[in-house]
Amino acid sequence: xxxxxxxxxxxxxxxxxxxxxxxxxxxxxxxxxxxxxxxxxxxxxxxxxxxxxxxxxxxxxxxxxxxxxxxxxxxxxxxxxxxxxxxxxxxxxxxxxxxxxxxxxxxxxxxxxxxx
Amino acid sequence: xxxxxxxxxxxxxxxxxxxxxxxxxxxxxxxxxxxxxxxxxxxxxxxxxxxxxxxxxxxxxxxxxxxxxxxxxxxxxxxxxxxxxxxxxxxxxxxxxxxxxxxxxxxxxxxxx
Numbered sequence: 001x002x003x004x005x006x007x008x009x010x011x012x013x014x015x016x017x018x019x020x021x022x023x024x025x026x027x028x029x030x031x032x033x034x035x036x037x038x039x040x041x042x043x044x045x046x047x048x049x050x051x052x053x054x055x056x057x058x059x060x061x062x063x064x065x066x067x068x069x070x071x072x073x074x075x076x077x078x079x080x081x082x083x084x085x086x087x088x089x090x091x092x093x094x095x096x097x098x099x100x101x102x103x104x105x106x107x108x109x110x111x112x113x114x115x116x
Numbered sequence: 117x118x119x120x121x122x123x124x125x126x127x128x129x130x131x132x133x134x135x136x137x138x139x140x141x142x143x144x145x146x147x148x149x150x151x152x153x154x155x156x157x158x159x160x161x162x163x164x165x166x167x168x169x170x171x172x173x174x175x176x177x178x179x180x181x182x183x184x185x186x187x188x189x190x191x192x193x194x195x196x197x198x199x200x201x202x203x204x205x206x207x208x209x210x211x212x213x214x215x216x217x218x219x220x221x222x223x224x225x226x227x228x229x
Contacts, residue, residue, distance in 0.1 A: 004158070033216050045159075045206060045220035052216070091158050095216070103149070103174060104218060106158030 002027045002096045004107035012113050013082045020067070021077040021110045023092035029053075032096040034075040035104065036066065039089040048090075051075060079112075087114045119143070120221035122207050128227045129197045137192040137224050139207030147210040148190035149174075149218065150182060152203040159206060165190055197228045 003026040013019040025034065036048040051059045051066045059066040067076040079086055089111050093104040123138045139148065146167045151159040151174075161174030165184040179201060181193045194201055204225050208218040 035216070035218075043204065043223050045208075045218075045223075047217050047219070050216045093158075103161050103164060104159070105175075106160070108156070108158050 002029075002032075002094055002105045004092050004094050004105055006092055006107035006110050008110045009108075010111040010113070012115055013079075013086075015084060015114055015116050016081055018078060018080045019082055019086075019112060021079070021090050021092075021112070023075045023077065023107060025073050025075060025092075025094050027094065027096040029096040032094055034066070034068070035093040035095070036064070036075075036077045037091045037093060037106075038086075039091065039109070040085075041088070045091075049077065082112075082114045084114050084116060087112060120207055120209055120219055122205075122221035122224045124224060125222065126225050128229065129194075130229050131198060133197050133228075134193065134195050135197065135226075136194075137205055137207075137226070139190045139192070139221060140188050141207075141209045141219075142188065143209060143211055143219065144187070145209035145211040145219075146187070148184065149208040149210075150180075150190070150192045151206045151208065152176065152201075153206060153223075154203050162192065162205075194226075197226075199228045202226060202228045 005024045032053045034051045038046045049061045049064045063080045065078045089109045091109045092107040120141045149164040150162040163182040165171045168187045207221040
């Protein structure tokens with residue numbers, strides 16, 4: 001079975017500073033994908049970034065980067081230059097194996113509050 | 117605008133009542149999913165459909181049924197609602213062009229009294 005763990009229930013960050021959100025995962029599959037989604041207070045789920053297990057480079061999307069450490073089974077999200085609009089819940093998720101139909105397993109989330 | 121549309125956005129039911137959550141997408145995606153999100157938790161997969169005419173159980177299917185009516189529509193039915201089914205329900209789709217990304221609807225908030 002796949003498992004995603006986010007150990008930080010909530011955190012504060014000062015505007016314009018960087019923040020790292022932790023995510024560890026557990027799977028026996030060799031092929032898997034890791035995702036981060038943002039959920040603002042309005043409730044929608046917004047895709048941020050994706051990392052495949054065979055990707056050699058860490059994924060980056062604008063101010064978001066994924067610090068992928070395969071041996072440690074971690075996929076931390078780094079948000080650089082935080083903005084007030086970054087205040088939201090952030091979910092790490094994993095797809096394990098393509099036979100699984102791209103079903104995602106989600107972590108419990110981390111709430112980020114950006115302070116001005 | 118292209119996307120995933122869920123109806124209704126809000127619903128209150130009494131225990132034992134039935135209802136259907138509707139999901140429609142205009143992105144021509146093959147795969148569709150229903151997730152639920154309980155307070156303070158991540159999403160859990162209820163059912164999914166890899167293509168028109170096929171459905172499979174996810175992590176928490178008990179108490180639900182689904183219908184993939186056509187390529188555009190994927191409905192979730194609660195036959196006899198229970199308070200434990202109070203949750204926010206999300207429909208999602210996946211297309212081949214961005215095969216790794218799920219696109220979510222805005223969610224449907226269901227309260228069962």
